[in-house]
Amino acid sequence: MFTKTIPGVCRFCSGGCRALFTVQNGEITDVQGDLCAKAAPGSPGGRPDRVTRPLWRPAGADEWREIGWREAIARLAARLKEARDAGWAADDARTDGIAVFGSAAITNEESYLLAKFARLLGSPYIEHQARV
Numbered sequence: 615m616f617t618k619t620i621p622g623v624c625r626f627c628s629g630g631c632r633a634l635f636t637v638q639n640g641e642i643t644d645v646q647g648d649l650c651a652k653a654a655p656g657s658p659g660g661r662p663d664r665v666t667r668p669l670w671r672p673a674g675a676d677e678w679r680e681i682g683w684r685e686a687i688a689r690l691a692a693r694l695k696e697a698r699d700a701g702w703a704a705d706d707a708r709t710d711g712i713a714v715f716g717s718a719a720i721t722n723e724e725s726y727l728l729a730k731f732a733r734l735l736g737s738p739y740i741e742h743q744a745r746v
């Protein structure tokens with residue numbers, strides 16, 4: 615087994631704290647360093663139960679079931695359209711039904727795209743974690 619420790623940067627938020635990545639056979643198996651409580655549970659191996667496929671829980675059900683990405687995206691798109699239409703303010707050509715909140719873990723370019731996406735939907739409600 616080939617194990618190596620590589621210095622890097624935590625990407626969980628814009629703090630950019632130093633982290634040490636343990637790599638075994640080409641896969642990150644551990645992250646060490648002065649990581650805060652936000653980042654520590656996200657380290658590889660720390661969350662083997664992490665969800666990697668879309669899950670859906672029908673109304674009234676008490677169990678989640680795995681669905682395909684196509685179905686998940688179709689469901690999200692339908693709910694997004696529903697919220698947009700329900701909050702549509704025709705006089706102002708905008709929706710009050712959707713707000714967009716950016717993350718500190720995304721790049722400037724991703725923030726730009728998020729703002730474009732909000733405007734495309736007709737939402738003037740755009741905020742970012744860095745301003746909170």
Ligand code: SF4
Binds near residue numbers: 624648649650
């Ligand atoms: S999540 Fe925590 S450890 Fe990671 S960059 Fe932000 S403050 Fe640093």
